Amino acid sequence: MDISPDKQNINRVFSDTAYYIDFYQRDYRWTDEPVVRLLDDIFFKFKEQYARSEALDPSLETITKLYPWYYLNTYVTNEVDGRTYVVDGQQRLTTLSLILMKLRHMAIHFDSKLQGWIETKVGGQHGYERHFWMNHIGHRETQKAIFEGIELDEVPVDSGITAQNMVANYRIISANLDRELRDKRCFETFVFYFLNRLVLINLAVEQTDVSMVFEVINDRGVRLRPYEILKGKLLGQIDKIELDRDNYNELWEGRANAINAFKDDEMDAFFRFYLKAKFANSRKEGQRFDGDYHREMFSPNMDKQLGLLHKPAKVKAFLKGDFDYYTRLFIKLREHYGKDQNKFRGMLYNELLDLDAPFHLVLSACTQNDPEEEEKISSISYEIDRFFTLLQIQNAYDSNEFASALFEISAKIRGKPVDTIRPAFNEVLKETIASRRGVQEAETLSYSAFRQTGRLNLNIRFVRYFFARIDEFLAKEMKVGVRHPMRDLVTKRGNVTGFHVEHILARNDENLEHFGNDEERFEQQRNRLGGILLLKGKDNISSNNEVYSQKLKSYANTLLWNETLRTDSYKSKLDMRALMERHNLALKPLEQFGPDELEERHRLLYDIVSLIWG
Known part of the structure; x- marks a missing residue:
């Protein structure tokens, strides 16, 4: 492996090299925190020394003599077909280029003779076209607008997240520099310092080493996700001519953007599900993909199955095959x-x-x-x-x-x-x-196992889900609409709009007597699924301690399952009778409710469960 380190100040970094953003690189993702941290780093030594030498005229000689150099970090490049690609460090380099644009605007404001010099650090001329050293090809209109001083609210950002972050970060940079560089002397001194004493190390690597270096050397501002590193390890094996011709990068980016639109970094979830689905026969085997799955994919054991290590032909087949199909399938699943x-x-x-x-x-x-x-x-x-x-x-x-x-x-x-x-x-x-x-x-389902199931051994969300499914079944069979959307029944919990568990048997002396005044038996029995139902908000509160005859009244115009307790739910209801006959269900109104009725109701639920899930 050949790595060539080169210590460069910013004046040299941005001099005659147009940097292209390699396919390894993500969008420009830096937000306020890393930008402010970089500005703090830059101003730390400058302000300390400037306080000692404020009276001196700005010049290269003064800066070189009195101001120590300051190391900003490393950036990695590789050259292909005459183009210099940024493999790692574009977040920092893009931010530095935005600082240079702000310095140009300040030079105009202060009528500084440094304006022309600063402009050559932002970009150069190629024929009729001006280009930026940080060459964000897809976002040139945004760069051009910022460079020309267009009002930030009018700068176009429809090209994507990179453009949006450029504008947002330029606001931060502009406010920070306006605060720190209040007069022309301070401004010009800072320009000499910024361009000559801030240092980065350029690592120029061979094309064959790029993916390894990319994985090891990460931009400290925003840590790469496993799928982003995996992209470099896979696409880095493909010749750049084939990469462009066959749109491998576009395939990856299109699917990654579509999947991540559901949730940030959902692409990692896709790969973990895919690897577990195809290569894990037990939970223990699946756990090896929970962490750095991108490393596991290139382990000796996995390489025997995937064959993606140093095999460009296999990588291309994987991208056009499994990757193409299963990302599409995953998107379809996420949509539904x-x-x-x-x-x-x-x-x-x-x-x-x-x-x-x-x-x-x-x-x-x-x-x-x-x-x-x-x-x-x-x-x-x-x-x-x-x-x-x-x-x-x-x-x-x-x-x-x-x-x-x-x-x-x-x-x-x-x-x-x-x-x-x-x-x-x-x-x-x-x-x-x-x-x-x-x-x-x-057996898959038996009444002996179902008999004691209830509120005491089920979590409340599942209980609400269970009765939502019961009501959905009744509505479908009776050819009527559901009274409430299923999601509302399962998830809403507020005092007014939420749904709560209602005990048919309220805690009172009359009901307790039905169970021989045995407190433990009473609690266990009244919490069985046959002894509970769902009521909405205040309906539940108002019926809490009522006797059963009064509760029946509050069940009117609620959920279908609740109304099956009431006589008027059966009068002239042909669909109800058809449902009962079609499935041999012992649905009937209950004018009183004790141990026998509770058992009857629980058994009825079991019969419906058998129809839905049996």
Whole structure:
């Protein structure tokens, strides 16, 4: 490896070299904190010495003699086909170029003869065109407007985040320099200091060494994310002519921008899901991708499977193959995750339960350009909901066991047809339930396991979700609209608009007597799913301690499941009778509510659960 270090002051850094932003580099991402820190660094030594020598005339000789040089950091470049690319350090170099633009404007303000010199540090002339040494090709209009002194509110920033940050940071730089450089003498002294005594080290590296150097030497202002380093390690293996011709960088950037639009640095989540889906058969194997997965991808073991280390042909095939397809698939999943729609409705259920499992399992089941892609998305998202719910309502859920079970399922459905998905889930579901109960075999759903399930062994969000699904089922079967959006039922918790758990059996002497005045039995029984329902805000508060006959009145015009307790819900309701006959459901009004009615109601819920999740 050949690295050539070169100590340069800013006068030399910005003299006759146009710096192109390499594909390794991110957008200009610096915000106020690193910019202010850089300005503090620059002014620290200057102000200290200027206070001692303020009366001296500004000159190169004075600055060289009295002002110590100050090291700003390193920047890395490599030269390809006559162009100098910035591999690392563009955040700092771009900020320094903005400082130079501000100094030019101040030179005009002070009528300083240094104006021409400063202008040559911002850019140069090439034929008819003026170019900037920091050559942000896609953002030249922004650079040009700042250079020419256009009002910042009128500077175009539609080219992207780089342009937006240039304008925002120029505001910070402008305010800072106006505050520090109040007169012409101070200003000109600072210009000599800035250009001659501030030093950077340029590391010029060979093309073959760029990705390694890029990973090791990171801009201290904003740490690179794993996917950004991975980009350098992959694209750095491709010849620049092929890179431009076949649009590999555009492919990467397009997908990264689309995925990160959902959430900052979501691209890292994509790679972790992809690697776990394709290369992990157990939770332990999957955990190696939770950290620096970009390093793990090039480990000896993974290289046998991926083959991306020093193999440009494999890298190109990966980008045009797996990367292209699975990023598109991931974007599709993210677009539907939590969306209230009929297509891929399971993705709404998954999001409401805060389950990210579909990203793992769909990527596992789908092969490149899978003809069953949509069927697999639909099937897997429903099965995840079913798997999670049946564990919850049968007291068989454990978060660690659930996480491990997903990897077992992933291994069973990886690249398999859609008709293998339900059997794979069922097999792991039965094994998990049996393990939790300490028995040899178990069914996917049994009343004995469901019988005591209730508020005391389920978290409140799941209880709200459970009854939201019950109401959705009733609305669909009765061909009526739901009373409230499912998301509201699950997530809203305010005193007015939120939904809360209502005990059908209020705590009073009459109800306690139904259970032989046994406090423990009363609490356990009234918290069973058959003994609770959801009420909205003040409805819940107002009915809290009422006797059952009064509670029935408050259930009118609430949720469909609540109204099935009331006689008027059955009068002349053909759709209700059709529902009961179609599914043999023992729905009926209950004029009183005690232990027998609670058991009846709980059994009815089990029958509906069997229809939804059985």
